[in-house]
Amino acid sequence: QVQLRESGGGLVQAGGSLRLSCAASGFRLSISTMAWYRQAPGKHRELVAAITSGHTTTYADSVKGRFTISRDNAKNTVYLQINSLKPEDTAVYYCNAHSGSPLYNWGQGTQVTVSS
Numbered sequence: 001q002v003q004l005r006e007s008g009g010g011l012v013q014a015g016g017s018l019r020l021s022c023a024a025s026g027f028r029l030s031i032s033t034m035a036w037y038r039q040a041p042g043k044h045r046e047l048v049a050a051i052t053s054g055h056t057t058t059y060a061d062s063v064k065g066r067f068t069i070s071r072d073n074a075k076n077t078v079y080l081q082i083n084s085l086k087p088e089d090t091a092v093y094y095c096n097a098h099s100g101s102p103l104y105n106w107g108q109g110t111q112v113t114v115s116s
Contacts, residue, residue, distance in 0.1 A: 009110030022095030
């Protein structure tokens with residue numbers, strides 16, 4: 001059974017930083033492209049960062065230079081370092097395996113709230 005457990009969110013001031021974690025189980029994370037998504041109130045879920053099994057990374061234009069995705073296959077965990085947070089980064093953040101689209105059922109996500 002696939003499980004995705006996101007953590008690390010919180011309430012921070014603009015300009016602050018957070019490190020999100022995604023603990024994955026039930027599939028072979030080491031061979032999977034993994035991605036972080038976010039969903040702001042009233043908006044569709046969007047992909048913000050992805051990392052391949054070979055550690056190649058891609059980012060949405062809105063987060064380039066501020067977000068860093070990484071992975072630790074030994075720990076079955078994917079991370080998202082978020083710096084220089086902006087109020088528009090406020091959203092619920094989710095992780096998932098990605099192959100053109102999300103592969104598995106969503107976890108509960110982790111809420112990031114940025115105050116101005």
